[in-house]
Amino acid sequence: MPCVVVVGHAPVAARVGQTLLEVCDEHGILMETACGGFAACNSCRVRVLEGELTPVDEAEVPFLDRPDHRLGCQARVTADVVIEMDPGH
Ligand code: FES
Numbered sequence: 001m002p003c004v005v006v007v008g009h010a011p012v013a014a015r016v017g018q019t020l021l022e023v024c025d026e027h028g029i030l031m032e033t034a035c036g037g038f039a040a041c042n043s044c045r046v047r048v049l050e051g052e053l054t055p056v057d058e059a060e061v062p063f064l065d066r067p068d069h070r071l072g073c074q075a076r077v078t079a080d081v082v083i084e085m086d087p088g089h
Contacts, residue, residue: 001013001014001015001016002014002015002016002077002078002079002080002081003080003081004020004023004077004080004081004082004083005081005082005083006024006029006046006083006084006085007049007082007083007084007085008084009027009029012026012027012029014077015077016076016077016078016079017076017077018076018077019037019072019073019074019075019076019077020044020046020053020070020072020073020075020076020077020083021033021037021044021072021073023077024072031044031046031072031085032044032085032087033072033073035073037073038073039057039059039060039063039071039073039074042063042071042087042088043087043088044071044072044073044087045063045064045069045070045071045072045085045086045087045088046069046070046071046072046075046083046084046085046086047066047068047069047070047083047084047086048068048069048070048081048082048083049068049082049083049084050080050081050082051079051080051081051082052078052079052081053070053075053076053077053078053081054075054076054077054078056070056075057071057074059071059074060074060075063088065088069086070083
């Protein structure tokens with residue numbers, strides 16, 4: 001099982017194909033989700049420090065200011081990854 005590390009939290013095990021939001025929800029890590037996970041609010045944005053996720057979805061593009069940004073509600077786990085919360089405003 002892939003390991004997901006959210007900076008400031010203990011590492012957690014994830015299943016391939018889970019969104020980062022699903023992983024955080026499952027492990028009690030607070031990820032802001034103003035739009036409910038529909039790629040419409042930017043509050044779940046994260047920065048990827050290590051590892052990779054599924055390719056960027058078209059719905060994410062308007063919210064990504066940097067190449068290492070992803071939306072936690074859209075990006076899915078493929079392997080070990082280290083992220084930090086980086087909400088958009
Ligand atoms: S929860 Fe709103 S964009 Fe992800």
